Amino acid sequence: MTGAPRPPYAWAAGATAAVFALYASTLAPTTAFWDTSEYIATSHILGIPHPPGNPLFVLLGRTWELLLAPLGLPVAVRINLFSAAMSAAAHGLWFLVVHELLGGVVSERRQRLLGAAAAVVISATAFTVWNQSNVNEKVYTVSLFTVALLTWLALRWRAGVRSGGGDRLLVLVAFILALSVGNHLMAFLAAPALAVFVFTVRPASLLRPRLYGWGVLAVLVGLSVHLFLPLRSALHPTINEAEPTCESTAAAMLSVATWGQAGCDDLSAALRREQYDKPPLLPRQAPLTMQVANFVQYLDWQWSRSVQGENPLLALGRLPFTLLFLMLCAVGLAAVARHDRQAALYGIVLLATLTAGLVVYLNFKYGYSFATPGNDRTLNEVRERDYFFLIGFSVFGLWAGVGLCALWQRLAARLRSTRAAAPVLLVALVPGVLNAPWAERSGDYAARDWAYNLLMSVEPYGVLFTNGDNDTFPLWYLQEVEGLRRDVIVVVTSYLNTPWYARQIRDLSRPCGPGEDPDSTPTRIVCQRPYDPSRGPAAYVAPGTPADPTRVLIELPQPIRAPSGPVLDLDDATIDGVTSPEGYFRLDRARSINLGAARANLPADMIVLPWHQLAMAIIARSLGDRPVYFASSGTALHTLGLEDQVVRQGLAYRLVGAGVDSLPGVHRVADDRVAPVTGRRVDVGRTATLVDRVFVHRGGIPDAWAFWPDRPSAGIPNYYAWAYAALTQAALEGGDAASFARWRERLLAWQTLGR
Numbered sequence: 001m002t003g004a005p006r007p008p009y010a011w012a013a014g015a016t017a018a019v020f021a022l023y024a025s026t027l028a029p030t031t032a033f034w035d036t037s038e039y040i041a042t043s044h045i046l047g048i049p050h051p052p053g054n055p056l057f058v059l060l061g062r063t064w065e066l067l068l069a070p071l072g073l074p075v076a077v078r079i080n081l082f083s084a085a086m087s088a089a090a091h092g093l094w095f096l097v098v099h100e101l102l103g104g105v106v107s108e109r110r111q112r113l114l115g116a117a118a119a120v121v122i123s124a125t126a127f128t129v130w131n132q133s134n135v136n137e138k139v140y141t142v143s144l145f146t147v148a149l150l151t152w153l154a155l156r157w158r159a160g161v162r163s164g165g166g167d168r169l170l171v172l173v174a175f176i177l178a179l180s181v182g183n184h185l186m187a188f189l190a191a192p193a194l195a196v197f198v199f200t201v202r203p204a205s206l207l208r209p210r211l212y213g214w215g216v217l218a219v220l221v222g223l224s225v226h227l228f229l230p231l232r233s234a235l236h237p238t239i240n241e242a243e244p245t246c247e248s249t250a251a252a253m254l255s256v257a258t259w260g261q262a263g264c265d266d267l268s269a270a271l272r273r274e275q276y277d278k279p280p281l282l283p284r285q286a287p288l289t290m291q292v293a294n295f296v297q298y299l300d301w302q303w304s305r306s307v308q309g310e311n312p313l314l315a316l317g318r319l320p321f322t323l324l325f326l327m328l329c330a331v332g333l334a335a336v337a338r339h340d341r342q343a344a345l346y347g348i349v350l351l352a353t354l355t356a357g358l359v360v361y362l363n364f365k366y367g368y369s370f371a372t373p374g375n376d377r378t379l380n381e382v383r384e385r386d387y388f389f390l391i392g393f394s395v396f397g398l399w400a401g402v403g404l405c406a407l408w409q410r411l412a413a414r415l416r417s418t419r420a421a422a423p424v425l426l427v428a429l430v431p432g433v434l435n436a437p438w439a440e441r442s443g444d445y446a447a448r449d450w451a452y453n454l455l456m457s458v459e460p461y462g463v464l465f466t467n468g469d470n471d472t473f474p475l476w477y478l479q480e481v482e483g484l485r486r487d488v489i490v491v492v493t494s495y496l497n498t499p500w501y502a503r504q505i506r507d508l509s510r511p512c513g514p515g516e517d518p519d520s521t522p523t524r525i526v527c528q529r530p531y532d533p534s535r536g537p538a539a540y541v542a543p544g545t546p547a548d549p550t551r552v553l554i555e556l557p558q559p560i561r562a563p564s565g566p567v568l569d570l571d572d573a574t575i576d577g578v579t580s581p582e583g584y585f586r587l588d589r590a591r592s593i594n595l596g597a598a599r600a601n602l603p604a605d606m607i608v609l610p611w612h613q614l615a616m617a618i619i620a621r622s623l624g625d626r627p628v629y630f631a632s633s634g635t636a637l638h639t640l641g642l643e644d645q646v647v648r649q650g651l652a653y654r655l656v657g658a659g660v661d662s663l664p665g666v667h668r669v670a671d672d673r674v675a676p677v678t679g680r681r682v683d684v685g686r687t688a689t690l691v692d693r694v695f696v697h698r699g700g701i702p703d704a705w706a707f708w709p710d711r712p713s714a715g716i717p718n719y720y721a722w723a724y725a726a727l728t729q730a731a732l733e734g735g736d737a738a739s740f741a742r743w744r745e746r747l748l749a750w751q752t753l754g755r
Contacts, residue, residue, distance in 0.1 A: 007096050011113055016092030019124045022432075023084035026440035028135035030076045030448040033470050033713045034383065036137045037447065037477035038239070040079045044481050045523035046232055047239035051270040055228040056182030057139045075481050076448070079136045086141040087133035091120045093148035094398055100155055104339025105406050111418060115408070118428040119401020122325070125432035126393045127305040128298065128386045130439035139184045140390045146180040146187035147350075147391050154194055154346070158201050167205050170198065174215040178222025186391065189357070193350035200342045226256040230267050236525040238480060238508065243500035244270035266500075275498065285365045286379070294367035295359050298386035302393050304434035321430060325400045328427075332402030347399060354392030362388060368712050382468075383712035397431070404428060438709055445698040450716055451478040452536070453695040454631065455485040457650030460531035460540050460560045462627040463489045463509075463567050463618060464652065470713050471631040483522070487531035489567050489626075491618060493636045496611035499572075499579040505618075506568040506575075531560060538694040552693045554686070563625045567618045579610040596623040597657030601641030615640065619655065628655040632719045648679040648726050650690035651719055667730040678726035691723055691746075702753040717754035721747055 031037045035049075042049040043061030064082040065075060073081075099116040106112055123129060133141055150173055157169040173194060180187035198205055205211065230246040246252035246264035255263025260271035269275070279285055286294075304321040337344035365381045366372045372379040386393075404427055412421035451474035458464050466472040472492045479486045489509045495501040504525060512518065512527035519529070533539035538552035542559045570578075577583060586607050593600040593616060600616050602608070615636060622628050629652040630637040637643050637653055646653035647666050661668060665685045669675045699705075701717075708714045724747035731740035 005109075008099055008113060008116075009096070011099075011116075012092040012095040015095040015117060015120050016088045019091045019120065020084055020088035022124065023088060023130070023134045024081065026130075026134045026436075026442050027077065027084060028080050028441035028444055030074065030445055031451075031474060031477045031481075032135045032137055032441065032444065033447045033474070033710060033716070034137055035469065035473065036135055037451070037473035037475075038469075039136055039139065040076050041473075041476045041480040042239050043079055044075050045237055045239065047237040047480075047523070048229060048233055048241050048244065049239070050241045051244075051273045051275055052185075053226070053229045053242070053244060053270055054139055054183060056179060056225050057142055057184070059225070059228060060142065060183075061136070076477070080134065083136040083141045084133050086145045087124070087129065090141070090145040090148040090394070091124050093145070093152045094123060094394070095120050097148070097151050097155060098398055098402060101336050101340065101343055101402060102405055105335045105402065106409055108418075111405070111409070114422075114425060115401065115405030118404050118425050119398045121428040122401045122404070122431055123394045123397030125435055125439075126302040126397045127431070127435045127439055128302060128390050129394050129397070130435060131441075132387050132390055134439070134441050138387050138390075140186055140387055142183045143180065143186035144391050144394055146176060146183070147190045150176060150187070150190050150194060151346075151350075154197050155343070158197075158342070161202050161205075167208065167211050170205060170211060171214045171218050175218035175222045178219040179225060181223060182225035182228075186388075189353050189391075190350060192353050192357075193346050196349050197342060197346040200345060220257065223256045224253065226267075226271070227252055229270065230264070233266075236504075236507070237523055238525055239476060240500070240504060240525075241495075242266065242270040242275060242498075243504070279363050281360065281363055285363050288360075290366055290370060291359050291364055294364060294370065294385075295355065295389065297367060297369070298384070298389055299355075299393070299396070301386065302396065302435075303431045305438040306434050306436070321434065324427070325396070325431075328400035328403035328407070329396055330403065331406055332399040332404075335406035336402060347395070351392060351395050351399070354395060355389060358388060358392070383710075401428060443699040445696075446701055446716065447474045448478065449696045449698060449701075451475045452484065453690075454651045455479075455488055456536075456538055456694050457652040457690055458485070458488050458629050459556065459627040459654075460533075461487050461489075461528075461563050462629050463491060463622050464629045464631065465491050465493055465615065465636045466631045467493060467633050467635045470716065471633060480523075484536050486518075486529040491567070491615070493611050493615060496614045497579060497609060499575050502568060502570070502575045502579065502614050503572060506566045506570065509563070509567040511563065511565060528562065528566075530562065533560075537696070552689075554689060554694070563622075565621065565625060567622050567626065568614065569621050570614075570617065575614075578613050583610045583613065584608070595620040595657075597659070598623060598642060598645050598655055599657070603641070612640065623655065623657065629653060630655065632722060633715065644680060646679065646681070648682040648723070649686045650695070651723055653679055654683075667734070669726070669729050670733055671729060674725060674729050677722050678729050679722075682726040682730055684727065684730050687723060687727060691727070702749045705753055708753050714754050717750045721750035721754060724750060 031040055038049050039061065041047065043058050043065060046058060046062055061079055061082055065078045068078040068081065095116045098119040099112050102112040102115045106115060132138060153169055153173055160169065177188055177191060227249065229244045230252045233240055233243055233245045244267040246255065246267050251264040252267055255267040255271060260268035300318050300322045303325045304318045307317040308315050333344055333347060364385060366379050368381050368384045370380065404425060408421055408424050411424055412418040415421050454471065455475055455478060472490060475490050478484045489505060491505055508525050510527050516527050518526040533541055540556055540560065541553045543555060543557065545553060545555060547553065584607065587602055587604055590604045591602045593602065595616055598619065619628055630646065632651045632653065637646060642655060645657050645660055646655050647660055647663060656663060660666065660681055665683055666681050667684050668681050669678050708717060724743050728740060728743040728747050731743055
């Protein structure tokens, strides 16, 4: 409208700064569990994360890291600050949005500013929003910023239309929507609300051919960010998931433009996330009622996460807060609808898409915390999935803030004083107070130190079989970002079902030829990376190495030598054959397979997957040339029937084979009740040295931690507990009372944290 006041950009900048300060003050000081390490590492090395590859995020993350480099902050802190900055900037935009929405709710500018501030506080301190903004666990804070930006641009477009302006901003909206797909499809969920908004404001805009022409061009330009994937993948970065290469730029662009329906196969498969086999909308993976209940559980966390009860799903103590903020949300929508139906309808459609629409589309299994038929854990999600609803929870908070402002106005009318009624705005502080113990991450070094402790359990040039995100991604972070223990070949068993990963493991472990130096291009796969004992506070060293009072040195009984060959000695054609559909078969009888010094024992009727075959090939090729280890969760170990041929060393099991009992210093656990937890054999000397002198536990873990904040990763403290249980059992069976008491105290501390 002509003469309309200028939006309060300075106040919005202040809101951005305040939210950023909150997130920075509770920021994770290093990496964290789940996808955090993967995204930090791929941003740092310009690698390719899991499909669909998130090229925009990788490019933005690397740019941000370089911009902050002069500050001297650790890489992980810089990338975590990127997440905080994106979320804070989103809330600056939300401030502008709410300020405009309040135009018909309150009359005074000061009240609109306070109302917008209250809405931002509620949104920014909603549990999932806060918890995902002070660490770069996911890409969704960029999506949050994108949706906030699109919303503000939509309001600016409407203001321009009312003053006789054109539709140029709609072309920009189309470009941002397409570009945002390079971060994640999440931001594209704003499209239905935007379409409804345009239709209700000026439907004639949807009938302009010229607008569509420019819009299509803008979309193609935005989507072109995906060309980063095949271009970078062809350079063989050390993290190159799905290896989305293309034979030509034209084929790559066709894949992008059709979103994987045509073009080059590898890129198309990555864009479609073929690797993950996303379920269709029907049949439901869990009853729709349970999926809705799972969403309600997550919504219930947002305003008072620290209030607990007997029922972990829905604490009665949280219920009053949940009902209060839902009521405020409804009041806010109703208040805006009375004077601005277009904006209210936009908000309703956006909120419905980001909540109910996502519940239907995502088709989750039973929530992680939910009971399942027959207590079958395979029917549960592997972790809590509240982060998928992050933007929806942020929008809930905004509407609750609008409702709080409307309530303030009503109360002020009764009291005949806005100042007397102003204390009601303190309700906006409730989520911040009640979510802080669970949302803040300062002092949390658990994931980084877990990676260090696991890698240091492995001797130089070892092969380490891992199982999933939390015993893999933090190791990638430590190797690719901090440059520690790059000599260890980390083999993720689930990825071995794919040909691209098997090839990468083979090439990464290939002995270096003349003139080849993997350190000259550390972000790319060249050849076997060397063991560097000078890196880190502890090291494995050759016999006779002089003592170093500043470091912990573990002397090995033999010299350290580089391996003579790769871990996998198969050509591309053989790997492709093993990982093809024909590579799956069922055993007609039990088999014992010779792997050199060890034997795999496979039961009858077992379905042999590609990873089983490739893992056995790696073991057969590596034993005698490299140490072979399994992460202490041991899934692969038991699947291959190797559990009686290993010895515990710290957090890992070393595969020895038939001669395991002849090794010096090995204690054989006699108690069959504890052996499944401790491992049947433990190298007492090595394990004691590792847990006593090598392992690091910053942030006071486990003693200073009142609880483990992420229940799905509570296996981590239990893995430590198992190492101490092995030492405790060895001391008990060996009659060492002093050691028994010491190890048992540590065992109980870790067990308590892991419950």
